[in-house]
Amino acid sequence: TDLQAQFEATIARHDRIEPRDWMPDAYRRTVVRQVAQHAHSEIIGMQPEGAWITRAPSLRRKAILLAKVQDEAGHGLYLYSAAETLGVSRQELTEMLIEGRQKYSSIFNYPTLSYADVGTIGWLVDGAAICNQVPLCRTSYGPYGRAMIRVCKEESFHQRQGFELLMTMMRGTDEQRAMVQESVDRFWWPALMMFGPPDDDSPNTEQSMAWGIKRNTNDDLRQRFVDMSVPQAEVLGVTFPDPELRWNAERGHHDFGTPDWDEFMAVVKGNGPCNAQRIAHRQRAHEDGAWVREAASAFADKQRGLEVSA
Amino acid sequence: TDLQAQFEATIARHDRIEPRDWMPDAYRRTVVRQVAQHAHSEIIGMQPEGAWITRAPSLRRKAILLAKVQDEAGHGLYLYSAAETLGVSRQELTEMLIEGRQKYSSIFNYPTLSYADVGTIGWLVDGAAICNQVPLCRTSYGPYGRAMIRVCKEESFHQRQGFELLMTMMRGTDEQRAMVQESVDRFWWPALMMFGPPDDDSPNTEQSMAWGIKRNTNDDLRQRFVDMSVPQAEVLGVTFPDPELRWNAERGHHDFGTPDWDEFMAVVKGNGPCNAQRIAHRQRAHEDGAWVREAASAFADKQRGLEVSA
């Protein structure tokens, strides 16, 4: 059909699809799923770091962390708005999340155990997110791509702050240096898993790339992240817990070991260290807030009623 | 009547009234009120100290404190049992407490703010309680008097432990000594108020003494407590926050200042620092436990049913 041809031409030009444009149902569903998953990741991602706001060890760090977690709520807002341009409401998506029918990034199912984790999440987790997201600024769906531009700018800022926290701690006491290393040891492999399963085990990648929703394969992005992180670790003075990690001059890349994909699958299936906790937290907050949202909407109705009758 | 005469003779002999004995309704009501108030004080008294079990600074102190608060629950048990011999159930009394229709000792409406308070409560509050309670071992109602004998023995043990904690802290750092003094400063006046209003403002004292329920007046016990505490404070190396406190050789007692009876009245009326918190805590615990008590009684009914049908 004409519409289909127009859509494909737009994609081929690397131009944006906009909300008013015709698009195949499968494309719409895939974009909704990906944007929602991304939005959920921002919201769930508030928990592991947010848990340390009340325990931040300096007032300066407390302000930085509070502002960062607030930014994540903001990212969630843009991304839910982007999804809403495709005709699904924030309320619906939230219900999909708390009923376990939509996913969020596997990384947030790992616990934060020390303040160093705040730095490590900034450095490695936000770093991995940026690797994933920078190409998404050129994603084919317009509102998503534009949201990503804003998100990426703030994420880079967060990543630098995380790295800076770790740098400062590495200049501190022996205990602090040990804290940083221990934290990096825990987060390295889960960070690598953030890019998803290996390419030969990632059935949706091909179609998403054809549609210009995704711009790179999982393994491609993972390699980029490893290559980027190794020199940063040297600057920091920490090591990664991977005996196979070494520079391969022939490939012009670092070789590295295989993540524990069984663990990854357990996490994706809901049996990770914190899946139940994260969803229960979101569900409780959502339910506890129901009466407030109802009150606000009842009040708005009354106000509208008054305006009409005036 | 004969019964009345018999009752009065028993009282006059300083002998015990027992549950099966005839007693005037007013006597029964007064004993129930006093025993219930005492039981409630044990139960509410678990809160201010119990709050520090999870924060005790050494494992030895944690064990001592946990055992002490457990003893208070035990005292509550004996005392509710003593009240039950007069035909009121623990359930009824608990409801009277959480609906604010029966009182408990005013002292537990003051907050605990530091670990030193655990010691101060042991030393001063349990000390004052003992002054109040030792004469009650000879109270006219048998089950109450016998419960008091057991309670007093354990209270003396607690008082020594409290004093010993403060002694140890006074041998510690400057900060610890300051903590002890600050704590004593906060608890001294409220401890004096534990004996109730001045005699000329204590309308029920006369009748209670005539019935042998009470054995001494409020002011009499308060004086005894002051005289007992002053030398102990000297041993500890702390002062009491009362510029009028001094030895009066003529009276053979210490003179001391007047407590803030307005504050006392505010506390008694429910407007003390922690009244609302203490009652809310008890109420929540009681309500949260309702389904457990129901399950236990449903299970017991089923077991009885099985036994009967077997």
Added chain:
Amino acid sequence: AAELAAYCLMLGDDALVLSHRLSEWCSNAPDLEEDIALANCALDLLGQARLLLARAAAADPSVVPVLPEGSPVPAEDALAFFREAVAFRCHRMVEVDNGDFAQTMVRLLLFSTVRLAAFEQLSTHADPVLSAIAVKGVKELSYHRDYAARWFVTLAQGTEESARRLAAGLDALWPLYAELAAAYEAGPAADVVLDQVLAVAGVERPDRPPRAGTGHTEALSRLLAEMQVVARAHPRGQW
């Protein structure tokens, strides 16, 4: 100078403790917009706390706890993380638990109204640092007050449940209002504002006597246990 320091500590501790309470809402608010708004208020108060604690330390260095030699901890952090509960000068109003969203809004309304009245006076204070802090704070507190007042009216007139919860929150906090208003010498200005909000909301001023006693609540030491845990574990740490 000791008096100025004590006053700044009082203002700073109130801001620090209420900021902590507001930050507890993070990831727990009824909606993303409220999550962001509450974090804004928490950040503003945290900013006020930092400036005020630093001013207190400069005015009277003796208020700053002594740390192990060689500790790199700045004065604002020494004050926030290395004092015991009894050394804090905050008020019981800011210490108690958040309760539900209604109670949180009631507290924010009462607190920001009283503090705004005080900051308006302080903006001409003789100490130039304190007056500058107050000028900046006036803008922030006006926003907090308006935000809280909007929710106060919304909840009062929203549903039966929200009105009930609002009333319960107001009843719970009212006994602590007199102490706060007295400390801030808020005067009739604050009362006028409050009465306006109550009138618009159609809510009666509670008829509850002030809570007896002074000093702190048991909630404060628990709050500080959490707030200070990492800093205390690393008295020579750099962050």
Added chain:
Amino acid sequence: AAELAAYCLMLGDDALVLSHRLSEWCSNAPDLEEDIALANCALDLLGQARLLLARAAAADPSVVPVLPEGSPVPAEDALAFFREAVAFRCHRMVEVDNGDFAQTMVRLLLFSTVRLAAFEQLSTHADPVLSAIAVKGVKELSYHRDYAARWFVTLAQGTEESARRLAAGLDALWPLYAELAAAYEAGPAADVVLDQVLAVAGVERPDRPPRAGTGHTEALSRLLAEMQVVARAHPRGQW
């Protein structure tokens, strides 16, 4: 000796952390009798923790955190109050929040069953201190297990609500059981006991996979923040 120390730390940390959780019930239990019984269990586990931490410190002094010179803190307290969360060797089963009374009883049943099986074996351990601790512990843990099992059956067969809550508690904790049982090498002995209790209660063994990962929960660092606050504030204190 390092191995013995590590093993004693594991046993001691589990006891310490579960004792803490049980002591949180103090003044919050459904009835006075349960308040007293839960405090008893907490006291027993606290006693086990003290002996085990002291044994670990004696076996390998290098496990004990270094405190400021002149600190009078004994080894058991240095281990309990001056280690960070990541240095603890307890299991996720004992760390998570109590939940309701049903979940608390499920945890006590699972924990004491597994630990009892291990202690029975340890009562003939080559280390005379550890074997003596185990002999004493067997009596205590038998009591805890029987107490929890009695409540397990009562709640399973009490009311609809109690049965529902018990099932929810069992579902919540079951994913953490495999990790605990493996660490204690509890073997079939524990399974047999559990199956008996489940059978008497008429409750199915949950069909839930074990939780992925190892290490700790986020709950542990919060628990330690509270447990360690006073001790950490006074590293040279005497108590």
